[in-house]
Amino acid sequence: xxxxxxxxxxxxxxxxxxxxxxxxxxxxxxxxxxxxxxxxxxxxxxxxxxxxxxxxxxxxxxxxxxxxxxxxxxxxxxxxxxxxxxxxxxxxxxxxxxxxxxxxxxxxxxxxxxxxxxxxxxxxxxxxxxxxxxxxxxxxxxxxxxxxxxxxxxxxxxxxxxxxxxxxxxxxxxxxxxxxxxxxxxxxxxxxxxxxxxxxxxxxxxxxxxxxxxxxxxxx
Amino acid sequence: xxxxxxxxxxxxxxxxxxxxxxxxxxxxxxxxxxxxxxxxxxxxxxxxxxxxxxxxxxxxxxxxxxxxxxxxxxxxxxxxxxxxxxxxxxxxxxxxxxxxxxxxxxxxxxxxxxxxxxxxxxxxxxxxxxxxxxxxxxxxxxxxxxxxxxxxxxxxxxxxxxxxxxxxxxxxxxxxxxxxxxxxxxxxxxxxxxxxxxxxxxxxxxxxxxxxxxxxxxxxxxxxxxxxxxxxxxxxxxxxxxxxxxxxxxxxxxxxxxxxxxxxxxxxxxxxxxxxxxxxxxxxxxxxxxxxxxxxxxxxxxxxxxxxxxxxxxxxxxxxxxxxxxxxxxxxxxxxxxxxxxxxxxxxxxxxxxxxxxxxxxxxxxxxxxxxxxxxxxxxxxxxxxxxxxxxxxxxxxxxxxxxxxxxxxxxxxxxx
Numbered sequence: 244x245x246x247x248x249x250x251x252x253x254x255x256x257x258x259x260x261x262x263x264x265x266x267x268x269x270x271x272x273x274x275x276x277x278x279x280x281x282x283x284x285x286x287x288x289x290x291x292x293x294x295x296x297x298x299x300x301x302x303x304x305x306x307x308x309x310x311x312x313x314x315x316x317x318x319x320x321x322x323x324x325x326x327x328x329x330x331x332x333x334x335x336x337x338x339x340x341x342x343x344x345x346x347x348x349x350x351x352x353x354x355x356x357x358x359x360x361x362x363x364x365x366x367x368x369x370x371x372x373x374x375x376x377x378x379x380x381x382x383x384x385x386x387x388x389x390x391x392x393x394x395x396x397x398x399x400x401x402x403x404x405x406x407x408x409x410x411x412x413x414x415x416x417x418x419x420x421x422x423x424x425x426x427x428x429x430x431x432x433x434x435x436x437x438x439x440x441x442x443x444x445x446x447x448x449x450x451x452x453x454x455x456x457x458x459x460x461x462x463x
Numbered sequence: 464x465x466x467x468x469x470x471x472x473x474x475x476x477x478x479x480x481x482x483x484x485x486x487x488x489x490x491x492x493x494x495x496x497x498x499x500x501x502x503x504x505x506x507x508x509x510x511x512x513x514x515x516x517x518x519x520x521x522x523x524x525x526x527x528x529x530x531x532x533x534x535x536x537x538x539x540x541x542x543x544x545x546x547x548x549x550x551x552x553x554x555x556x557x558x559x560x561x562x563x564x565x566x567x568x569x570x571x572x573x574x575x576x577x578x579x580x581x582x583x584x585x586x587x588x589x590x591x592x593x594x595x596x597x598x599x600x601x602x603x604x605x606x607x608x609x610x611x612x613x614x615x616x617x618x619x620x621x622x623x624x625x626x627x628x629x630x631x632x633x634x635x636x637x638x639x640x641x642x643x644x645x646x647x648x649x650x651x652x653x654x655x656x657x658x659x660x661x662x663x664x665x666x667x668x669x670x671x672x673x674x675x676x677x678x679x680x681x682x683x684x685x686x687x688x689x690x691x692x693x694x695x696x697x698x699x700x701x702x703x704x705x706x707x708x709x710x711x712x713x714x715x716x717x718x719x720x721x722x723x724x725x726x727x728x729x730x731x732x733x734x735x736x737x738x739x740x741x742x743x744x745x746x747x748x749x750x751x752x753x754x755x756x757x758x759x760x761x762x763x764x765x766x767x768x769x770x771x772x773x774x775x776x777x778x779x780x781x782x783x784x785x786x787x788x789x790x791x792x793x794x795x796x797x798x799x800x801x802x803x804x805x806x807x808x809x810x811x812x813x814x815x816x817x818x819x820x821x822x823x824x825x826x827x828x829x830x831x832x833x834x835x836x837x838x839x840x841x842x843x844x845x846x847x848x849x850x851x852x853x854x855x856x857x858x859x860x861x862x863x864x865x866x867x868x869x870x871x872x873x874x875x876x877x878x879x880x
Contacts, residue, residue: 247872250857250860250861250864251861251864251865251870252660252860252864252870252871253869253870253871253872254871254872254874255871255873255874256873258874262853262874263658263856263860263861263872263874264853265853276567278659278873278874278875279544279548279657279873279876280544280545280566281876282545282546282547284651284652284654284878342554342555342556343555398536400466400533455466459526460524461526462470462526462529463528463529463777463778
């Protein structure tokens, strides 16, 4: 214990200065344990790794732009810069949502598909994004979620909504097929079938839980 | 198995969108014992207390339109205090909304405000301490300690009393004037500056009585005066306003262990009235008398209840609702400078009193909050701010020592040494 004769208060712990007026304190025996544990301020524990990665990728992209410029600008360096931007966007989602893997997967698949369509558009529309990327992405996320829920032994309320969302995404290729945008129909048909089968399986095995989850998530 | 779930109560709805690094909306109740805490019986006591209070099992989740509470599945764990006081508990995923830690002889219960208010948390902590002491000292159980005086069934504990007492009578709430806001440098990482002061409850009560006031009125008056004395001259055009949470269980029949509180704002215009303790105490007493009527409290309850029942508000998806609620909360919270929350006298069975030293309570805030509670003759006043400056606290505690009260200060170091 200490004593501050300016404030006239007893101070717990061994404070050299008064917490109220910051003047010197006098000793006064008794318990010397500080009233609160000292918690060090940690600034971005993993900061260095990401900073180095950021410098390397951004530095590389700038170097490519420079080389491209020196050789009479053919535009290939813009793809490098775009690739770096996509990498950081996807990395950001995985880190920001690291505590909820299924939510991260759901957001990733949306972003990956949007970026894929954008790349396809920018490189002279050959429809590879909607022909192959979308069906492959939706089906692989469905498979990944299925495995994750089994391995991590997740309770149904932790994964149902994300699984349902991904099945809903899986029906998107049907709309694209109907609009006549696809050049190779087989992957899209496969994706739609897999989504519908997965949905039926979910209803058969977890029908009650699905109804309850939707009631909770959609309550007004 | 079907999971239990529950809508957030009216007061809790504002907390998830507005809690973040700056204001974690977490408050801490702690109980200091007379001997070091033994973690093993504490964990067992916690496990039992969680059965007594089903709402403490709930985790927070996002729906398409609203947040909601869902029964969670997590073990009762206690650990040694290793984080700054009132650090964030809700990180946007299903995790417990409370934490029990210990440090030396102190048991801390930190609670996210969406789960319950101070009254609910106190009932939980009292049960925890009661069960812990009986496990730690089996001889007490043999002598037969009377049970706690908390009489509520599980249904009553889970009750959403805001919903129960919403009558649908539409009333408008007139917004108050914009109050003076404390400003200054902040500790790193938005940590809270915690300064707890203890004094004799009977001594303070005697001084309050001498002025014809209650302890809450006296402390509110001192706080108003201290804030006024510290602010720059040019800030005087705004009133200093202290907001006081009111436990609605005293006005409406409820034993809920969830949120059931309202607030009243007590302001003082230092330009128009004298800055003497007597004048401010008289003004605070008069404002409280006018604000604390069942009609006024019912009006506020109905006005806030009508907001969440607004069909337009209900149908807006949560990702749009969040920023709207954040903005409206920022605007609404401009009407007070600081908060003063008096939890009042805490009762524990007489046989346990030799093992108890005191209870403390304090709450994370972006502004300044003073939380008061009393055990026996020990009145604990917990100041929290997210400012480095301690000038208001210095004036406040010097005002108490000037009244010949012995004050002991327990402070943390928001900036690590």
